[in-house]
Amino acid sequence: MNRQLLPIAFILTQLALVAQGLDPALLTRPPTDAWPTHNGDYSGRRFSTLSRINQSNVKHMQLAWVYRAVAGNTPGSTVGGEGAEVPESGIAAAASGPGSTTIKSTPLMVNGILYFTMPDNVWAVDARSGRQLWHYFWKTRGGIHIGNRGVGMYGNWLYFETPDDYLVSLDARTGRERWHIEIADVKQEYFSTPAPIIIGTHVMVGTGGDSLDVPGFLESRDPETGALQWKWWSEPLKKGDPGSQTWPDDYAMRHGGGMTWLPGTYDPELHLYYIGTGNPNPVETGRSRKGDNLWTCSIVALNVDTGKLVWYFQSSPHDTHDWDAAQTPVLIDGEFNRQPRKMLAQANRNGYLFLLDRTNGKNLATSPMIETMNWSLGIDAKGQPIPNPAKEATIDGVLVSPNSGGATNWPSPSFDPETGLFYVTTSETFSVFYLTDTDPHPEGYGAVQRGVGSYGGTLRAIDYKTGKTVWLHHYPSGAGAAGILTTAGKLLFTGDSSQHLIAYDPANGKILWHAGLGANVSNGPETYVLDERQYLVVGAGDSLYAFTVEE
Amino acid sequence: MAVALALFTAMQLNAQAPPAGRGGGFTGRGYPVYDPAAVDRGQKAFVSACGFCHGANAKGGESGPDLLRSVLVLDDDNGERIGPVILNGRADKGMPKFAFSQAQISDIAAFLHNGIRAASLHGVYPIIDIVTGDPKAGQAYFNGVGKCNSCHSVAGDLKGIGSKYDPVTLQGRFLMPRTAGLGGLETAGRAAAQIMVKVSVPSGQSFQGSLQHLDDFNVALIDSSGEYHSFARQGDTPLVETHDPLQAHLDMLRKYTDADMHNLTAYLVTLK
Numbered sequence: 165m166n167r168q169l170l171p172i173a174f175i176l177t178q179l180a181l182v183a184q185g186l187d188p189a190l191l192t193r194p195p196t197d198a199w200p201t202h203n204g205d206y207s208g209r210r211f212s213t214l215s216r217i218n219q220s221n222v223k224h225m226q227l228a229w230v231y232r233a234v235a236g237n238t239p240g241s242t243v244g245g246e247g248a249e250v251p252e253s254g255i256a257a258a259a260s261g262p263g264s265t266t267i268k269s270t271p272l273m274v275n276g277i278l279y280f281t282m283p284d285n286v287w288a289v290d291a292r293s294g295r296q297l298w299h300y301f302w303k304t305r306g307g308i309h310i311g312n313r314g315v316g317m318y319g320n321w322l323y324f325e326t327p328d329d330y331l332v333s334l335d336a337r338t339g340r341e342r343w344h345i346e347i348a349d350v351k352q353e354y355f356s357t358p359a360p361i362i363i364g365t366h367v368m369v370g371t372g373g374d375s376l377d378v379p380g381f382l383e384s385r386d387p388e389t390g391a392l393q394w395k396w397w398s399e400p401l402k403k404g405d406p407g408s409q410t411w412p413d414d415y416a417m418r419h420g421g422g423m424t425w426l427p428g429t430y431d432p433e434l435h436l437y438y439i440g441t442g443n444p445n446p447v448e449t450g451r452s453r454k455g456d457n458l459w460t461c462s463i464v465a466l467n468v469d470t471g472k473l474v475w476y477f478q479s480s481p482h483d484t485h486d487w488d489a490a491q492t493p494v495l496i497d498g499e500f501n502r503q504p505r506k507m508l509a510q511a512n513r514n515g516y517l518f519l520l521d522r523t524n525g526k527n528l529a530t531s532p533m534i535e536t537m538n539w540s541l542g543i544d545a546k547g548q549p550i551p552n553p554a555k556e557a558t559i560d561g562v563l564v565s566p567n568s569g570g571a572t573n574w575p576s577p578s579f580d581p582e583t584g585l586f587y588v589t590t591s592e593t594f595s596v597f598y599l600t601d602t603d604p605h606p607e608g609y610g611a612v613q614r615g616v617g618s619y620g621g622t623l624r625a626i627d628y629k630t631g632k633t634v635w636l637h638h639y640p641s642g643a644g645a646a647g648i649l650t651t652a653g654k655l656l657f658t659g660d661s662s663q664h665l666i667a668y669d670p671a672n673g674k675i676l677w678h679a680g681l682g683a684n685v686s687n688g689p690e691t692y693v694l695d696e697r698q699y700l701v702v703g704a705g706d707s708l709y710a711f712t713v714e715e
Numbered sequence: 716m717a718v719a720l721a722l723f724t725a726m727q728l729n730a731q732a733p734p735a736g737r738g739g740g741f742t743g744r745g746y747p748v749y750d751p752a753a754v755d756r757g758q759k760a761f762v763s764a765c766g767f768c769h770g771a772n773a774k775g776g777e778s779g780p781d782l783l784r785s786v787l788v789l790d791d792d793n794g795e796r797i798g799p800v801i802l803n804g805r806a807d808k809g810m811p812k813f814a815f816s817q818a819q820i821s822d823i824a825a826f827l828h829n830g831i832r833a834a835s836l837h838g839v840y841p842i843i844d845i846v847t848g849d850p851k852a853g854q855a856y857f858n859g860v861g862k863c864n865s866c867h868s869v870a871g872d873l874k875g876i877g878s879k880y881d882p883v884t885l886q887g888r889f890l891m892p893r894t895a896g897l898g899g900l901e902t903a904g905r906a907a908a909q910i911m912v913k914v915s916v917p918s919g920q921s922f923q924g925s926l927q928h929l930d931d932f933n934v935a936l937i938d939s940s941g942e943y944h945s946f947a948r949q950g951d952t953p954l955v956e957t958h959d960p961l962q963a964h965l966d967m968l969r970k971y972t973d974a975d976m977h978n979l980t981a982y983l984v985t986l987k
Binding site: 353375560598611617675 | 783784837890931932968973
């Protein structure tokens with residue numbers, strides 16, 4: 165009897181463990197019945213192997229539920245934070261900002277529950293029904309409320325970052341706070357937006373900053389205690405250190421920017437974390453920071469255990485147009501020149517698509533994505549663009565394409581291994597950059613930009629091997645700010661700027677299905693299977709929409 | 716309309732930085748607006764007592780650090796952290812004491828915080844001077860390579876344009892009139908700038924008017940009688956043809972050199 169019971173008890177224990185939290189093994193294989201990390205898996209390719217929803221039945225896709233997320237101190241919320249008290253049903257006065265009530269986060273889906281955020285707010289929602297389980301509200305001290313990319317999960321614990329620069333850990337079962345830790349000083353205008361990425365027992369925490377010329381960094385923290393494990397700075401710390409030859413002096417380095425404001429990607433075999441760094445400061449004039457300004461506007465590979473820099477590739481040496489390299493470094497395993505390679509592709513804000521060997525950072529290809537680009541003198545031997553100094557802001561203005569928002573920005577791209585195509589949404593814009601601060605040591609932006617025109621926005625399918633656009637879809641009224649998802653159902657999902665969620669054929673760009681929502685798609689679409697049914701979930705404004713096909 | 720929509724959408728994408736253009740800009744520090752008189756008094760006190768070491772603009776000088784990027788100053792609200800440093804000095808760093816009153820310290824704090832605020836509000840930095848070009852070269856461009864005179868006349872629609880707008884506004888209007896905003900235009904000018912559309916349905920009937928909306932699934936217009944029409948789109952059905960009277964301005968963005976832009980500005984401001 166005992167012999168028979170033991171295995172059953174063992175199985176029950178195992179089931180209980182799985183039901184209790186996130187099984188870390190989920191993170192290392194393509195997600196099907198879960199979406200356990202920001203990009204679905206560590207690769208950043210946002211490709212799902214699911215095909216229950218496919219080209220033959222997508223036209224029958226229909227709404228399963230809508231969940232409208234009300235931010236603020238709503239009745240029944242768990243409340244934390246260091247800021248002033250907030251009246252019930254109110255939001256903090258300090259929480260103004262364009263992204264306060266927009267879902268830019270990609271929800272995690274673990275064990276049938278969705279976890280997602282807006283700045284200062286976290287929700288748990290039943291992934292089958294859209295019913296709220298709990299809501300956590302953070303009383304902010306301030307900080308720029310531009311957006312929040314979501315949560316990270318380790319076992320039963322959730323992690324998110326706040327505009328006033330705290331890392332907060334919650335119990336996923338209840339939404340109760342475990343602890344919070346200050347990671348940066350909001351008074352120096354740091355503001356934190358990334359979704360933490362969990363790798364083993366490391367919580368990867370980045371931050372953002374804007375006009376007060378502060379240095380960027382990435383931290384690894386202990387998932388149980390929040391204790392700092394290591395901290396990597398986006399600039400060398402003092403003259404003489406590697407990379408410091410690309411800066412004129414210590415002062416410029418210590419005020420050099422390089423924010424880590426989007427989540428990175430991870431190769432478990434190489435044990436490297438890949439992240440793109442932000443623009444240098446002062447943002448739009450380089451007079452006081454002559455040199456390439458490492459490691460700003462760079463893709464860097466860091467050892468996960470030590471935070472040591474293993475390699476870097478700089479996408480915009482000496483940037484003066486706010487073209488950070490924070491965009492997702494997408495990991496591609498495929499062929500290049502008929503050799504199997506471990507690669508990394510990034511569609512960069514500066515208008516180029518970069519393809520690197522991710523074992524060593526060596527450039528394989530650099531290709532312009534937009535036709536209007538006018539700031540570069542070409543590509544150097546290392547595959548890096550050569551900025552045209554004549555296109556740096558002057559007092560009387562220079563006309564530059566793309567604008568500072570870039571050819572592309574934070575909305576997630578996708579790589580589909582079945583088509584071999586890299587998908588990205590671009591904008592073809594022009595701005596005039598005027599130098600406004602003529603001091604030898606300018607501060608903040610140092611220049612002002614005026615948008616003067618746009619050819620609109622385009623969904624592009626690019627052959628990563630050649631950099632050639634294989635097909636494109638030009639949006640009649642410009643691109644939205646939606647991410648992209650591709651699936652083995654031979655479908656590509658994204659949104660336009662007229663509140664539509666759209667399914668395309670990833671092979672040729674043909675539109676197969678669409679639905680009108682209450683706002684533009686504002687996050688990256690995701691998909692998962694529950695109870696033998698595939699769902700497509702997307703955030704648009706303040707609401708999550710779940711679609712499915714009745715089988 | 717459609718192009719304007721496209722632009723605003725593109726601007727919203729500017730994720731890390733606030734939207735492009737003038738008049739934008741926000742900050743998370745929640746800066747108050749400092750009393751200009753206090754800022755002025757604070758500046759005078761600062762320049763005479765502190766400027767020698769910290770620079771007249773407080774950005775650092777021969778021996779003193781940049782105070783606009785000082786963590787102590789950033790953590791201060793109204794002199795409560797700056798005051799003790801002023802009153803006690805920093806003997807270890809060679810900074811003497813200064814016997815300022817609390818009111819003077821508050822003024823100096825207002826001056827420093829106002830300087831931080833000014834650098835932070837990057838959406839509204841003032842443009843210094845854009846009239847640097849050669850008006851003669853601008854005139855030659857207007858009548859030559861630029862082909863501006865194929866639609867415009869300096870004796871007609873552009874008469875006195877240099878008196879009507881300041882140079883920054885004027886430059887914005889010729890770079891992309893729709894982006895610069897059509898609010899200042901008279902009704903006829905606004906109507907002339909509208910994107911027109913012709914929608915031809917399979918029956919052979921067609922509808923024309925000003926474009927109200929266009930995406931991959933819908934098109935809408937208002938016809939000459941003021942009637943609103945909207946149509947569902949599927950691929951090329953119905954056939955949609957648009958005409959943007961400002962298309963030439965958009966296309967010029969890919970042709971101007973920066974010198975063309977400066978010269979044309981210098982010429983147009985002379986049209987008083």
